[in-house]
Amino acid sequence: MNQFNEKSDQDLSDALRAKLKSYPDFPKPGINFLDVFSLYADLEGSQILNEVFIRKGRSVIGQIDVVVGLDARGFLMGPIIAREANVPFVPVRKSGKLPGLTVGTAYSLEYGEASVEIQKDAIPEKARVLIVDDLLATGGTLNAAATLISKLGLGITVTECFVLMELAFLKGRDKITSKVSCTLSFD
Numbered sequence: 001m002n003q004f005n006e007k008s009d010q011d012l013s014d015a016l017r018a019k020l021k022s023y024p025d026f027p028k029p030g031i032n033f034l035d036v037f038s039l040y041a042d043l044e045g046s047q048i049l050n051e052v053f054i055r056k057g058r059s060v061i062g063q064i065d066v067v068v069g070l071d072a073r074g075f076l077m078g079p080i081i082a083r084e085a086n087v088p089f090v091p092v093r094k095s096g097k098l099p100g101l102t103v104g105t106a107y108s109l110e111y112g113e114a115s116v117e118i119q120k121d122a123i124p125e126k127a128r129v130l131i132v133d134d135l136l137a138t139g140g141t142l143n144a145a146a147t148l149i150s151k152l153g154l155g156i157t158v159t160e161c162f163v164l165m166e167l168a169f170l171k172g173r174d175k176i177t178s179k180v181s182c183t184l185s186f187d
């Protein structure tokens, strides 16, 4: 029993939307930056996020074998979701940060370019993967992560992507071949 048991998913999503801070023209003119850390800086916001991620993890029990979180804000949520789903957590990191043998790819995102890597032996054969991140904008980042995972071969499949926030008007979903779910959509 916790203070959110009686709250619907919609109630939680509405509460987060009311608390979220955005910053026009950051990091570049024309970008409205949605700051997930503004939710963590609010004690109730942080508790609601925890509840949202716990519900997400429980909803995929038995359907996935690994949670992959994206650098950096996907690391806030991935381990909670993975723990509730009772599966391991694996990071996709910006290039040059992971030890051992890695596979990498370059991509574009809403406000720049980047490249990411995953450890070659991080995901077991035939695993069903859930990719998680805080935000879907153009879809460049999620698509790059899915491409990386497919480069590993071994019959590994991305079964779902979960984001806390989606800038739906940028149509990032069109780049993603797997199912995408989100908590807060912005038109």
Ligand SMILES: O=P(O)(O)OC[C@H]1O[C@H](OP(=O)(O)OP(=O)(O)O)[C@H](O)[C@@H]1O
Binding pocket: 070, 071, 072, 073, 074, 108, 109, 110, 111, 114, 133, 134, 135, 136, 137, 138, 139, 140, 141, 142, 172
């Ligand atoms: O859909 P896209 O256009 O690819 O944009 C979404 C990505 O952009 C942000 O990360 P960023 O690369 O800024 O990294 P950070 O988490 O290290 O700040 C965000 O956390 C997503 O990962």
Ligand SMILES: Nc1ncnc2[nH]cnc12
Binding pocket: 031, 032, 033, 034, 035, 109, 110, 111, 135, 137, 138, 167
């Ligand atoms: N508008 C935005 N706000 C926060 N993170 C982002 N990543 C890409 N676009 C973003």
